[in-house]
Amino acid sequence: MNGLLASRPIFLALVLALFVGGLAQIAYRHLSLGVPLLPSANRDVWYVDAKVEFRATGEPVTVSLALPETQTGFTVLRENLVSPGYGLSIVTTPENRRAEWTIAQARGDQELYYKVQLANDNRLGDVGPISAMxxxxxxxxxxxxxxxxxxxxxxxxxxxxxxxxxxxxxxxxxxxxxxxxxxxxxxxxxxxxxxxxxxxxxxxxxxxxxxxxxxxxxxxxxxxxxxxxxxxxxxxxxxxxxxxxxxxxxxxxxxxxPSAESTLDVVGGRDSDLTFSILRQEENALGSVLTQIEDLGFDDFSIYQLPLEEQALLKGMFLIPIGAMVVVFMRIIVGLRTSGTFMPVLLAIAFTQTDLIPGLISFVVIVGAGLFVRSYLSEINLLLVARISATLIVVIGLMILFTLLSASIGLDALRNFAFFPLVIMSWTIERMSVLWEEEGPREVFLQTTGSLFVAVLAYLAMTMPFVRHMSFNFLGLQLVMLSLILVMGQYTGYRLVEVVRFKSLAGNE
Amino acid sequence: MFQLIRQLKAHGVMGLNQRNVHYIGKYNARHLYPLVDDKLRTKLLAHDFHVRVPGLIGTLNYQHDVKSMAALVDGQSSFVLKPSRGSGGRGIMVIERIEDGVYYKPNGAGVTREGLQRHASNILGGLFSLGGHTDVVIIEDRVISDPSFAHYSYEGIPDIRVIVFQGFPVMAMMRLATHESDGKANLHQGACGVGLNLSHGRALTGVQHNRTITKHPDTHANLADLQVKAWPLLMALAARCYDMTKLGYLGVDIVLDAEHGPLLLELNARPGLSIQIANKVGLAGRLEHIEQGRAPKGLSAEERAEYAMTTLATLSHRTKDAA
Structure with a gap:
C-alpha cells in the first residue's frame, strides 16, 4: 500500500491526468464533433422504443402493432423496425397505421422493436388526422x-x-x-x-x-x-x-x-407483452450525434447505438456521481452530518421519481411512523438482523398503508411511496432509532435534516437540465468528477461547521 | 470568515479532516483497531505491559455461562458488568452492594438475580455492542473514585482523557458527568470538560456545550480548584499505552481509584477534538513539535511523560506561529 502508488507526486499526477483527460474528452466532443455544451432551447425530441415480447410456438408468426401518427403536439420524425429474420412492413389504412412483422417459422422467446422519434412541436390547436377517426x-x-x-x-x-x-x-x-x-x-x-x-x-x-x-x-x-x-x-x-x-x-x-382495435396482435405466439422505453434529447445534440455516426462510421463511445432501455438506464447511472460529489462536498468541506454515507444520494434518486415535495412528505411520514413502531421493537429485545428484517416488513406495510390512504383521499402525488429504496429506509429507521436512544432526539433531528438537506441539493443538481445534458453527452465529465472527489478526499482544512465550533479558540490571547 | 480561519490556523486548532487524513490515517494502522475496540483484549494486553486496570473478576462468553455468574460475584462487595464492545457507556451496570440476594445500584435501586442475569444475557446477545454483534460480558472491580473528586461529578465517575501522540502525552482533560449527560462522560451528551495543565494536572478552564463555565452545573463546585493527584504516575500510564498498542494517535481514558491510584479504563483510536476547546489551545502545535523530530527519540514511557510535563506543556500554539 505504501509503495510507489501511494506517493504524493504519483497521486497528483493521477488526479491531474484524470482532470485533463476528462476536459480533453469534453473539448474533443464539443470542438470536433460539435456536440453542444449547453442544452439548446430547441425542441425536444423523444426517443421511444416499443418492445414486443412473446414466445413463438413454432408456427408461422404474424405480429401487428398499432403505430402512432403525427398529432397535436408531436411530429413523427423517424421510425424504424428492428427484428432479425422477420419480414417487415408498415401498413397504412385510412383509419390507422400498423407495423407488421412476419416470419415463416420461429420458436422460443422473441423480441421485436419499433423505434420512433417524436418531436415536441408545441403547436397547439392543430387538430391532425385524429379527428377523422x-x-x-x-x-x-x-x-x-x-x-x-x-x-x-x-x-x-x-x-x-x-x-x-x-x-x-x-x-x-x-x-x-x-x-x-x-x-x-x-x-x-x-x-x-x-x-x-x-x-x-x-x-x-x-x-x-x-x-x-x-x-x-x-x-x-x-x-x-x-x-x-x-x-x-x-x-x-x-x-x-x-x-x-x-x-x-x-x-x-x-x-x-387512436382506435379500439387491439394495439398488439400476435398470431403464432403466446404470452405477448408490449413495453416502452423513453428518452429525451435536444434536437441539436441529436442532429450532430446522428451526423457523427453516419460521417465517421463510429463514435468514441457508442452509447447512442444501444437500445433505449439501456440508454435510459445509463442516463440515470451517469447522474449518480453528481449526487455523490454533492455528498462528498457537504460532508468534507461543509461538515454536515448525514445518516449513512450515501443515503442522501439514494433519496435524491427516489425524489427524481416522486418529485421533490411529495417525496419529502412521503419520506418524513414513513420514517416517522417507522420510528414509532421501531420503539416497540426495541422494547422486546431482538438481535440486529431480526430487528432490521422486522423493520423492513413494517416499512413495506406502512408503504402499502400510506399508498392506499393517499389514494382514497385523492392525494395522487403521494402515491409513489414505492419508489423509496426499502432496505435503505429500514436501515435509516434503525440507525435513527439507535441514535435516538443513545444521543437523544436532537441528534436525530440534526442528522435527518442534514441528510434531507444534502438529498435536496443532490436532487436539484441531478435534475438541472444542464447537468443532465452534460453527464449524458460528455463521459469526460465523469473523469473530471473523479479527480475532484480524489482531491476533496485529501482536504485537511477546517470543515465550515468547525470554524463555528472552535470559534472560542480564535480569540487573541 | 477567512479572518476566523486564519486565526484558528494560527492557534493550531486541528479539524476533523486533518485528524482523519493526517493523524489517524497515517499513524493508526487499521489492523490494530481491534486491540482498543474490544475492552477485554485491551485489559488482557494491559496485564502483559504492567498497565494497571480495574481488577478482572471474570468473563461470560456464552449464554449458558450466565448461570455461573452468581458464583463469580457473590464473594464481592461490589462489581461492574460491562459489554466488551460497548460504546458510549451503554450497557454498563454498576452494583454497589449485595444484601439478602438483592443487588443494589448506586442510585439505590435493587436488582434481583434474574434481573442481573437478563442484563448479562442482553450484553451477550449484542444489544449494546456496535453493529449488534454478539459480545462478551466483562465483570470487573468497581472503581471507587478518589475522594478529592467527590464534588466534581454528578452520578458516574469522572475520568481523565489524555491524547497520546507517538508515545508522548500531548493534551489532557477531565470529563465530569452531569445530570444532563445522565452519568456519562461524553461531552456531546452534555458532560462538562475541564482542560488540565499538562505539567501538574491542575484545572485550566471548564466547558459545557462549547461554552466556558467556572462551576460544575449540578454540584456547583468551583472547577478552578480541581487538582488531579498522582499526576506523574497518570502521565506515565498514558504514555505506556502507546508501547502496548503501537497506535500513534491514541485517546487514553484513565480513572483515579481511591485505593489503587490511576487505572486505565479504555482506549480510543479516534479520539474527539473537543479537548482543544476545554484546553483553550489547539493540538497542532504539540503534534507538529513531535512530528518534526524535536523531541528526543528512544525514551522510555516515564521519560516521555516527563518530557511532556516539562517541555510540551510550555509550548504555545504552533511552532511556526503567525504574527
Missing part, C-alpha cells in the same frame, strides 16, 4: 341488472348536466369516485372503466371511444400504454383520464393507438 359504435352487452344500474347512473348524471360535454364530465366523476354508489360499483366490478364509460355514453347517445396513450417522461423504462376515453362533443374530441377523473390532454401524452 370514427366513434365507437358497438356497445357492451349488459344483462338486466346491469342495464337497470346503467340507466340509474345515466339518469343521475343527466340530472346534473346541461350538454354532452358536461354529461361526460359528470359521468367521469361518478365512475372515478372513491365512494361510488351501488349501481356504479356493480358496473365497475364487471367491466373495464374506460370501456364502461364508452358504453354508457353510447347508451346516452354521446359519441366516444377508447384510445391508448403513452405519457412521455425522460428516462423511463418498461412503461405501458394506458386507456383514455375520447368524447366527441361540441364538434371536438375531449380526452378524459378514467383513472384520475381529470379532463383534457397532458401535453406529454402521445395518443398511440
Amino acid at each position: 370514427t366513434a365507437e359504435t358497438q356497445s357492451l352487452l349488459l344483462n338486466d341488472a346491469e342495464a337497470t344500474a346503467a340507466d340509474q347512473v345515466l339518469a343521475d348524471v343527466r340530472a346534473r348536466s346541461t350538454d354532452s360535454l358536461s354529461f361526460a364530465r359528470q359521468l367521469t366523476l361518478q365512475l372515478t369516485s372513491n365512494d361510488p354508489n351501488q349501481s356504479i360499483e356493480l358496473l365497475r366490478s364487471q367491466y373495464d372503466t374506460s370501456e364502461l364509460m364508452v358504453a354508457l355514453l353510447a347508451r346516452a347517445g354521446v359519441s366516444s371511444r377508447v384510445v391508448y396513450g403513452l405519457l412521455l417522461e425522460d428516462g423511463r423504462r418498461r412503461q405501458r400504454l394506458k386507456p383514455y376515453v375520447h368524447v366527441y362533443a361540441n364538434a371536438q374530441w375531449t380526452l378524459f383520464d378514467v383513472r384520475t377523473g381529470l379532463e383534457g390532454r397532458d401535453p406529454q401524452l402521445v395518443l398511440w393507438a
Whole structure:
C-alpha cells in the first residue's frame, strides 16, 4: 500500500491526468464533433422504443402493432423496425397505421422493436388526422341488472348536466369516485372503466371511444400504454383520464393507438407483452450525434447505438456521481452530518421519481411512523438482523398503508411511496432509532435534516437540465468528477461547521 | 470568515479532516483497531505491559455461562458488568452492594438475580455492542473514585482523557458527568470538560456545550480548584499505552481509584477534538513539535511523560506561529 502508488507526486499526477483527460474528452466532443455544451432551447425530441415480447410456438408468426401518427403536439420524425429474420412492413389504412412483422417459422422467446422519434412541436390547436377517426359504435352487452344500474347512473348524471360535454364530465366523476354508489360499483366490478364509460355514453347517445396513450417522461423504462376515453362533443374530441377523473390532454401524452382495435396482435405466439422505453434529447445534440455516426462510421463511445432501455438506464447511472460529489462536498468541506454515507444520494434518486415535495412528505411520514413502531421493537429485545428484517416488513406495510390512504383521499402525488429504496429506509429507521436512544432526539433531528438537506441539493443538481445534458453527452465529465472527489478526499482544512465550533479558540490571547 | 480561519490556523486548532487524513490515517494502522475496540483484549494486553486496570473478576462468553455468574460475584462487595464492545457507556451496570440476594445500584435501586442475569444475557446477545454483534460480558472491580473528586461529578465517575501522540502525552482533560449527560462522560451528551495543565494536572478552564463555565452545573463546585493527584504516575500510564498498542494517535481514558491510584479504563483510536476547546489551545502545535523530530527519540514511557510535563506543556500554539 505504501509503495510507489501511494506517493504524493504519483497521486497528483493521477488526479491531474484524470482532470485533463476528462476536459480533453469534453473539448474533443464539443470542438470536433460539435456536440453542444449547453442544452439548446430547441425542441425536444423523444426517443421511444416499443418492445414486443412473446414466445413463438413454432408456427408461422404474424405480429401487428398499432403505430402512432403525427398529432397535436408531436411530429413523427423517424421510425424504424428492428427484428432479425422477420419480414417487415408498415401498413397504412385510412383509419390507422400498423407495423407488421412476419416470419415463416420461429420458436422460443422473441423480441421485436419499433423505434420512433417524436418531436415536441408545441403547436397547439392543430387538430391532425385524429379527428377523422370514427366513434365507437358497438356497445357492451349488459344483462338486466346491469342495464337497470346503467340507466340509474345515466339518469343521475343527466340530472346534473346541461350538454354532452358536461354529461361526460359528470359521468367521469361518478365512475372515478372513491365512494361510488351501488349501481356504479356493480358496473365497475364487471367491466373495464374506460370501456364502461364508452358504453354508457353510447347508451346516452354521446359519441366516444377508447384510445391508448403513452405519457412521455425522460428516462423511463418498461412503461405501458394506458386507456383514455375520447368524447366527441361540441364538434371536438375531449380526452378524459378514467383513472384520475381529470379532463383534457397532458401535453406529454402521445395518443398511440387512436382506435379500439387491439394495439398488439400476435398470431403464432403466446404470452405477448408490449413495453416502452423513453428518452429525451435536444434536437441539436441529436442532429450532430446522428451526423457523427453516419460521417465517421463510429463514435468514441457508442452509447447512442444501444437500445433505449439501456440508454435510459445509463442516463440515470451517469447522474449518480453528481449526487455523490454533492455528498462528498457537504460532508468534507461543509461538515454536515448525514445518516449513512450515501443515503442522501439514494433519496435524491427516489425524489427524481416522486418529485421533490411529495417525496419529502412521503419520506418524513414513513420514517416517522417507522420510528414509532421501531420503539416497540426495541422494547422486546431482538438481535440486529431480526430487528432490521422486522423493520423492513413494517416499512413495506406502512408503504402499502400510506399508498392506499393517499389514494382514497385523492392525494395522487403521494402515491409513489414505492419508489423509496426499502432496505435503505429500514436501515435509516434503525440507525435513527439507535441514535435516538443513545444521543437523544436532537441528534436525530440534526442528522435527518442534514441528510434531507444534502438529498435536496443532490436532487436539484441531478435534475438541472444542464447537468443532465452534460453527464449524458460528455463521459469526460465523469473523469473530471473523479479527480475532484480524489482531491476533496485529501482536504485537511477546517470543515465550515468547525470554524463555528472552535470559534472560542480564535480569540487573541 | 477567512479572518476566523486564519486565526484558528494560527492557534493550531486541528479539524476533523486533518485528524482523519493526517493523524489517524497515517499513524493508526487499521489492523490494530481491534486491540482498543474490544475492552477485554485491551485489559488482557494491559496485564502483559504492567498497565494497571480495574481488577478482572471474570468473563461470560456464552449464554449458558450466565448461570455461573452468581458464583463469580457473590464473594464481592461490589462489581461492574460491562459489554466488551460497548460504546458510549451503554450497557454498563454498576452494583454497589449485595444484601439478602438483592443487588443494589448506586442510585439505590435493587436488582434481583434474574434481573442481573437478563442484563448479562442482553450484553451477550449484542444489544449494546456496535453493529449488534454478539459480545462478551466483562465483570470487573468497581472503581471507587478518589475522594478529592467527590464534588466534581454528578452520578458516574469522572475520568481523565489524555491524547497520546507517538508515545508522548500531548493534551489532557477531565470529563465530569452531569445530570444532563445522565452519568456519562461524553461531552456531546452534555458532560462538562475541564482542560488540565499538562505539567501538574491542575484545572485550566471548564466547558459545557462549547461554552466556558467556572462551576460544575449540578454540584456547583468551583472547577478552578480541581487538582488531579498522582499526576506523574497518570502521565506515565498514558504514555505506556502507546508501547502496548503501537497506535500513534491514541485517546487514553484513565480513572483515579481511591485505593489503587490511576487505572486505565479504555482506549480510543479516534479520539474527539473537543479537548482543544476545554484546553483553550489547539493540538497542532504539540503534534507538529513531535512530528518534526524535536523531541528526543528512544525514551522510555516515564521519560516521555516527563518530557511532556516539562517541555510540551510550555509550548504555545504552533511552532511556526503567525504574527
